[in-house]
Amino acid sequence: MTSKKTINFFYDVVSPYSWLAFEVMCRYRNVWDVEVKLRPAFLGGIMQKSGNKPPGLVPNKFLYMTKDLQRLAQYVDVPLSPPDDPFEAMFQKGSLAAMRFVTAVQEREKDGDRQVEQVSRELWRRIWSENKDITEPASLSEAAKKAGLSDSEIKEVLELCTTQHIKDKLINTTQEALDVGAFGLPMFMYRVNGNAEIFFGSDRFELMAHCIGENPVTARRDKNVRFFHT
Amino acid sequence: MTSKKTINFFYDVVSPYSWLAFEVMCRYRNVWDVEVKLRPAFLGGIMQKSGNKPPGLVPNKFLYMTKDLQRLAQYVDVPLSPPDDPFEAMFQKGSLAAMRFVTAVQEREKDGDRQVEQVSRELWRRIWSENKDITEPASLSEAAKKAGLSDSEIKEVLELCTTQHIKDKLINTTQEALDVGAFGLPMFMYRVNGNAEIFFGSDRFELMAHCIGENPVTARRDKNVRFFHT
Numbered sequence: 392m393t394s395k396k397t398i399n400f401f402y403d404v405v406s407p408y409s410w411l412a413f414e415v416m417c418r419y420r421n422v423w424d425v426e427v428k429l430r431p432a433f434l435g436g437i438m439q440k441s442g443n444k445p446p447g448l449v450p451n452k453f454l455y456m457t458k459d460l461q462r463l464a465q466y467v468d469v470p471l472s473p474p475d476d477p478f479e480a481m482f483q484k485g486s487l488a489a490m491r492f493v494t495a496v497q498e499r500e501k502d503g504d505r506q507v508e509q510v511s512r513e514l515w516r517r518i519w520s521e522n523k524d525i526t527e528p529a530s531l532s533e534a535a536k537k538a539g540l541s542d543s544e545i546k547e548v549l550e551l552c553t554t555q556h557i558k559d560k561l562i563n564t565t566q567e568a569l570d571v572g573a574f575g576l577p578m579f580m581y582r583v584n585g586n587a588e589i590f591f592g593s594d595r596f597e598l599m600a601h602c603i604g605e606n607p608v609t610a611r612r613d614k615n616v617r618f619f620h621t
Numbered sequence: 622m623t624s625k626k627t628i629n630f631f632y633d634v635v636s637p638y639s640w641l642a643f644e645v646m647c648r649y650r651n652v653w654d655v656e657v658k659l660r661p662a663f664l665g666g667i668m669q670k671s672g673n674k675p676p677g678l679v680p681n682k683f684l685y686m687t688k689d690l691q692r693l694a695q696y697v698d699v700p701l702s703p704p705d706d707p708f709e710a711m712f713q714k715g716s717l718a719a720m721r722f723v724t725a726v727q728e729r730e731k732d733g734d735r736q737v738e739q740v741s742r743e744l745w746r747r748i749w750s751e752n753k754d755i756t757e758p759a760s761l762s763e764a765a766k767k768a769g770l771s772d773s774e775i776k777e778v779l780e781l782c783t784t785q786h787i788k789d790k791l792i793n794t795t796q797e798a799l800d801v802g803a804f805g806l807p808m809f810m811y812r813v814n815g816n817a818e819i820f821f822g823s824d825r826f827e828l829m830a831h832c833i834g835e836n837p838v839t840a841r842r843d844k845n846v847r848f849f850h851t
Binding site for chain 1: 674681682684685693696799804819822827828831
């Protein structure tokens with residue numbers, strides 16, 4: 392029996408780079424010898440507590456990111472399209488309700504992480520592809536339904552995500568990300584002799600592959616990694 | 622006769638990510654069908670005029686960048702090692718004299734860009750590998766000597782770099798970078814039908830290869846790209 396390396400993937404569905412990283416990671420875990428642990432966190436809390444500022448506040452950076460996301464999305468084959476008002480969607484409406492919902496889905500799911508993966512993807516699709524809301528219970532339910540949850544499962548999740556236990560779980564995951572060095576999302580983390588190794592963003596797969604002893608070229612050349620595995 | 626794509630590489634020797642990008646670009650231009658035009662610019666001016674803030678001011682980001690640079694440098698085989706006091710070296714001492722010097726080397730060099738490439742590399746080696754000064758004329762001369770310039774050439778360059786013409790040339794290159802969208806360095810830029818396509822940082826080679834029709838895997842697999850071509 393070998394002990395696979397566990398890669399923790401901290402993400403928030405409000406973050407478009409998290410979506411790109413998520414899809415690529417979901418593909419790579421088929422060809423790398425790793426376990427991926429999905430860690431829904433709250434980007435707003437990470438930005439505030441780390442003292443970081445959203446990069447889009449610098450005009451040239453905002454223009455660049457818009458173009459960068461478009462090119463990357465096309466390259467990695469993710470149907471990303473910015474919301475009509477990214478600032479309203481990201482900063483005014485935000486993702487607290489959505490990430491509590493994802494946390495509750497994960498809490499309920501005992502066997503694997505298929506539901507949390509699919510619900511996360513459907514929420515990204517709403518905000519970062521279809522210009523739809525992710526704050527209202529009806530929006531969250533619709534995403535969960537598309538992700539394959541039954542009506543009774545959705546009802547349970549909606550009740551669960553208002554409990555203190557789920558609020559605390561999201562806070563704790565966010566704090567854990569901060570404690571190992573987060574200043575934004577997405578972030579990958581695995582431990583080597585107890586010490587956290589972190590990788591920020593969607594552009595460190597090649598380096599991460601090198602660091603964990605996987606061949607980045609082999610992984611990249613596998614045609615399966617260019618497509619959703621669902 | 623084919624018309625090769627010209628990739629403008631805007632950089633400042635005060636920037637460690639510029640060094641990594643520079644070395645990788647210097648390797649890739651051997652295997653990609655492109656012309657690389659070295660464009661020495663002034664990072665301080667770009668940060669100020671774009672309204673951007675140095676990323677290292679956020680504590681978790683500073684710690685991450687230190688680790689990220691160390692891992693990337695090892696991976697791409699560049700002997701990078703931070704100065705004892707990065708803030709003093711980058712922000713108090715800065716790179717205005719150094720980038721005027723590089724600009725003057727480029728102005729003098731009529732045949733190719735071997736001198737400007739080598740002088741830039743030696744300046745990076747001083748600040749980002751050997752914890753040495755890059756602000757004093759003696760420091761600049763030493764770098765140029767290591768890069769293979771003769772004493773008379775160095776004397777000429779030192780005189781040239783105090784002229785208004787060279788000061789203006791550095792300002793103009795910096796302004797050109799801003800005009801096409803810079804908010805930091807390094808930045809790659811090429812034109813498609815007159816429009817500027819830009820790529821920021823040292824981590825967009827795979828995407829850039831895809832966009833210019835080069836095969837990122839073929840380039841990466843060429844063993845030559847892992848070593849200095851000098």
